[in-house]
Amino acid sequence: MIAQALADGIFTGAIVALGAIGVSFTLQIMRFANFSHSELITWGAYLALVFVAFAGPGTPTGPFTFGWQLLAAAAMAALLTGLAAWGVDVLVFRRLRRRGAHPLAMVFAAFGAALVMRHLVVLVWGHESRFYTRELQIAWQVMGVKVLPDQAFILLLAVAVVTVLHLFLAYSRTGMAMRAMAESPALAQACGIRTEAVIRTTWIVSGALAALAGVFAGLTPQLHPEIGFNLLLALFAAAILGGSGSLPGAVIGGLLVGIAENVALLFVNPGYKGAMPFLLLLLVLLVRPQGIFGEKGER
Amino acid sequence: MTGVVSYLVFFACVVLILGIVTLGLNLQWGFTGLFNAGVAGFYAIGAFTHAILTAAPQPQYLGNFGLPWIVGVVAAMAATAAAAWLVGVLTIRLRGDYLAIASFGIAVSIQLVTLNWEALTGGSQGITRIPKPLAGVFDTPLAFNLWYLALLAAIVGALYVALERIVRSPWGRVLRAIREDEAAAIALGKSARRYRLEAFVLGSTMMGLAGALYASFIGFVSAFDFLPIVTFQVWAMLIVGGSGNNRGALLGTFVVWGIWTASGALVTKLVPPTYAAQGAAVQVILIGLLLVLTLLFRPQGLIGEEAVVSRHAKD
Numbered sequence: 001m002i003a004q005a006l007a008d009g010i011f012t013g014a015i016v017a018l019g020a021i022g023v024s025f026t027l028q029i030m031r032f033a034n035f036s037h038s039e040l041i042t043w044g045a046y047l048a049l050v051f052v053a054f055a056g057p058g059t060p061t062g063p064f065t066f067g068w069q070l071l072a073a074a075a076m077a078a079l080l081t082g083l084a085a086w087g088v089d090v091l092v093f094r095r096l097r098r099r100g101a102h103p104l105a106m107v108f109a110a111f112g113a114a115l116v117m118r119h120l121v122v123l124v125w126g127h128e129s130r131f132y133t134r135e136l137q138i139a140w141q142v143m144g145v146k147v148l149p150d151q152a153f154i155l156l157l158a159v160a161v162v163t164v165l166h167l168f169l170a171y172s173r174t175g176m177a178m179r180a181m182a183e184s185p186a187l188a189q190a191c192g193i194r195t196e197a198v199i200r201t202t203w204i205v206s207g208a209l210a211a212l213a214g215v216f217a218g219l220t221p222q223l224h225p226e227i228g229f230n231l232l233l234a235l236f237a238a239a240i241l242g243g244s245g246s247l248p249g250a251v252i253g254g255l256l257v258g259i260a261e262n263v264a265l266l267f268v269n270p271g272y273k274g275a276m277p278f279l280l281l282l283l284v285l286l287v288r289p290q291g292i293f294g295e296k297g298e299r
Numbered sequence: 300m301t302g303v304v305s306y307l308v309f310f311a312c313v314v315l316i317l318g319i320v321t322l323g324l325n326l327q328w329g330f331t332g333l334f335n336a337g338v339a340g341f342y343a344i345g346a347f348t349h350a351i352l353t354a355a356p357q358p359q360y361l362g363n364f365g366l367p368w369i370v371g372v373v374a375a376m377a378a379t380a381a382a383a384w385l386v387g388v389l390t391i392r393l394r395g396d397y398l399a400i401a402s403f404g405i406a407v408s409i410q411l412v413t414l415n416w417e418a419l420t421g422g423s424q425g426i427t428r429i430p431k432p433l434a435g436v437f438d439t440p441l442a443f444n445l446w447y448l449a450l451l452a453a454i455v456g457a458l459y460v461a462l463e464r465i466v467r468s469p470w471g472r473v474l475r476a477i478r479e480d481e482a483a484a485i486a487l488g489k490s491a492r493r494y495r496l497e498a499f500v501l502g503s504t505m506m507g508l509a510g511a512l513y514a515s516f517i518g519f520v521s522a523f524d525f526l527p528i529v530t531f532q533v534w535a536m537l538i539v540g541g542s543g544n545n546r547g548a549l550l551g552t553f554v555v556w557g558i559w560t561a562s563g564a565l566v567t568k569l570v571p572p573t574y575a576a577q578g579a580a581v582q583v584i585l586i587g588l589l590l591v592l593t594l595l596f597r598p599q600g601l602i603g604e605e606a607v608v609s610r611h612a613k614d
Binding site for chain 1: 390395397400407414415528535538577589590591595
């Protein structure tokens, strides 16, 4: 039982982590809690659905329920969602930033943006659940734990994506600039870093990762317009738990949130699943508000 | 004709009830700078406390004690105050947006409790048969609604006058000092934590009162009345009206709720029932756009905060 909960938790955690990376970057680089980040997950999931509608999910390859077409759709969705995230910034957040608006005005704007983004999806696709593919698959038994082949694939892909992102942050000039801005936007600007360019890259990367989280969540097993919104608290919990601005932090935070959620389900009514990330978050804020990997500072 | 009048009376009642919530949020955000993103949760605690205490007894429920209306109202305020105090003690020291995340989580958790604790809250069925105050005296629903409107108007009027005095009192000045510059306020010997906690509890208590007034007006509450969208609507009301101004809070409630109901009515008329979900989505998109556009083009809201200059500074 515990082993199954752990396995399920790691899988949920991988999806949460992909979303939490963007939340964590926004918290640290743009200094606001982006309540609309969850909607990028939803957009990513539904944009991929558009491509799947044209090309189909592909013939099932090997043990998986989809073919290369779904992966291509996911890549296109990631690109478009990244651009959409930047687009929302240009339309809304950048204007507020330039005006020197109160930092919390960004959060209100995010409330509004989230409402618009989520309900645009409802407007186009309605509330019904959608599926990329109706194929069924047989779970693998690994040491008494049931794992769906799709889940294993998603987990490996998530690991690969995070590794690439880590290399990008560690070695590329843009990556270094992003880390510099996470440390101190003012100092980064004084060093000649073009902060607007860094912010643009941050949105595109965050949006692309959110879209992948959305496709993965939609593949296991279905899409609905609240697919992102239901993850919102988990994203914040993971980002803050790991320490905002830290990539390994967001990943480990995501995994911990996923595991905590699934293990807790062994003991409490499943109806309360949605409150688990919040309880974890409250615990972190009280005990170690800077997060596991965060630096001490004002919180 | 009576149809239109009854509808307007009903609309005015809802505006006044939500107006109390917005006034409470204005005390927290507009005057103290506290980002409470859990409005729906405190509103729900008030509504359910009232419903559980006053609804007619039914065997399948733990609560439903059938107590008098006024007991329900007072207890709703007390329960919300207690919950806000507990939440405040745990979270009030957090940085602005962290407080927003934490309070948002609280509202989600409260909503889950109202949905899952069926013996107490009726779960998705909700609680019905909540008595309306003095309902027996009036023969028609319209007569009752008119009486309730008068009652609400008196309560909102009293709250408005009290709030206007409170924010101009020394206590209210400390709140604004903390909002503007917490370090300076602390340096002047004011315990920012204590004042923030007091403003948080007082504002939330008003939300609890509004919840009780809502429950006894509609006669029915369920978990679906307190979804996160309520929090976002109330925020839109405050931002559109003008935070830091009590008249702005009330005006914003009227404008936003007016747009919400008018667009709802239009959607029901124009959109075929098969597309009801899409129609409802248009309503929410309008509220979201209104919020974003206000922030972009009229950040102070319809009536912004009045500049207050010390009377000693004029000489």
